[in-house]
Amino acid sequence: MRVATFNILHARSPEDDRVDLDRYAQAIKELDADVLALQEVDRYQSRSSDADLTVLAAEAMGAREHRFVAALSGNPGAMWIAADGDEQPDSAAYGIALLSRYPAEAWEVVRLAPVPVPVPMWFDGSRMPEMVRDEPRVAVAAKVASPFGPLTVAAAHLTFMERWNGRQLKRLCRSLLDNPDPVMLMGDLNMGPDRAQRLSGMRSLVSAPTFPAESPTEQLDHVLARGTLPPASGRAVRLPLSDHRALVVDLG
Secondary structure, eight states, rough: EEEEEEEEGEEEEEETEEHHHHHHHHHHHOOOOOOEEEEEEEEEEGGGGOBBBBHHHHHHHHEEEEEEEEEEEEEETTTEEEOSSSHHHHTTTEEEEEEESOOEEEEEEEEEOOOSSOOOOOTTOOOEEEEOOOOEEEEEEEEEETTTTTEEEEEOOSSTTTTTHHHHHHHHHHHHOOOOOOOOEEEEEEOHHHHHHHHHEEEEOOOOOSSSSOOOBOOOEEEEEEEEEOOEEEEEEEOOOSSOOEEEEEEE
């Protein structure tokens, strides 16, 4: 069984600043994941050729189950609004996705509140901080029938604002506490591995830097686990899109 997580940067390559849907589909196919978590996923956005990137990924990997969950509804540069789960299936949105080749018995969405007020952020080259407003975040979990038995897999993309992403991670993990099955949490958590393990109470299945993609210096993306699972081996994979590397874990 192979699982993977990938922040896809809405399928854009920083090298040529283009979204190439064929290149994106080929990258997903190369990952060859049985369960895949995606972050920064567009649905019907002009910057990504008005495509549904979740559906394209499902077709590329042969996923029988897939779920896109919007964090933001609308279009960038126009009007972003927080998604509430009542968006129309054909509406433009941006969020995360979870895909599986295995049957999924149940799904759960966990909405994670953003920092409620603008906060100062220092960016490279700036002498003064800029006031930045956080965006809503979301997680999605599915109970899948894996080759090793029932497995709950959760996908998330947490805020880059320190301390608050810790609150989001704890909130998400509380929602998974009552699950008797093994649990796997995948995604861009925007924190290092030691902090991710300490706050989640889970163990990391792979240790590898993932950001920035060209010469990664830190691991922001994680595959964490709780419960009994087969032996795991993992690695980071550079693909011809995104500013992150994908993380791949093979079990069994």
